[in-house]
Amino acid sequence: MEVKVLFVCLGNICRSPLAEGVFLELIKDAELEKKIKVDSAGTSAYHIGELADYRTRQTAQQHGIQLTHQARQVQKEDFQLFDYILAADKSNYNNLKVFQSENDRASLHLIREWEGKNLEVPDPYYGTLKDFEEGYQILKKALKPFLEHLRAYHGI
Numbered sequence: 001m002e003v004k005v006l007f008v009c010l011g012n013i014c015r016s017p018l019a020e021g022v023f024l025e026l027i028k029d030a031e032l033e034k035k036i037k038v039d040s041a042g043t044s045a046y047h048i049g050e051l052a053d054y055r056t057r058q059t060a061q062q063h064g065i066q067l068t069h070q071a072r073q074v075q076k077e078d079f080q081l082f083d084y085i086l087a088a089d090k091s092n093y094n095n096l097k098v099f100q101s102e103n104d105r106a107s108l109h110l111i112r113e114w115e116g117k118n119l120e121v122p123d124p125y126y127g128t129l130k131d132f133e134e135g136y137q138i139l140k141k142a143l144k145p146f147l148e149h150l151r152a153y154h155g156i
């Protein structure tokens with residue numbers, strides 16, 4: 001069985017493509033590429049078709065991660081295609097809530113849920129490169145326990 005994960009932020013050019021890249025590295029390290037599939041999307045239509053922000057790509061590159069994702073907007077259909085939809089912050093989470101219906105495949109969470117706190121991944125768009133690096137560190141810390149959850153819960 002394949003577990004499918006969708007990371008969502010506002011623009012799909014900063015936090016969620018980075019989350020996708022970071023999580024893919026963790027999956028590769030655990031040799032789970034065939035078991036876990038990852039994608040990302042944005043709640044807004046602002047940046048559809050664009051590569052990740054150059055600061056996102058630079059930060060990822062510094063950690064050996066190449067980002068090639070092109071931004072797309074989340075769709076109601078995603079709630080049938082994915083098992084987990086993970087929002088970067090509470091605003092993203094609330095905007096995703098409106099897509100939800102009773103017989104969805106997906107469950108909706110905050111990316112940082114498995115850190116055991118009600119924490120957000122802050123929006124770095126109007127910040128500096130330092131904020132992007134902090135975002136990377138936050139994602140790395142948040143996604144390790146999420147991967148552990150997937151392994152335990154899905155027996156992979």
Ligand code: 4NP
Nearest residue numbers: 009010011012013014015125
């Ligand atoms: P993201 O960051 O949601 O992490 O991709 C942002 C990207 C673009 C904008 C805001 C946040 N924007 O306002 O265009």
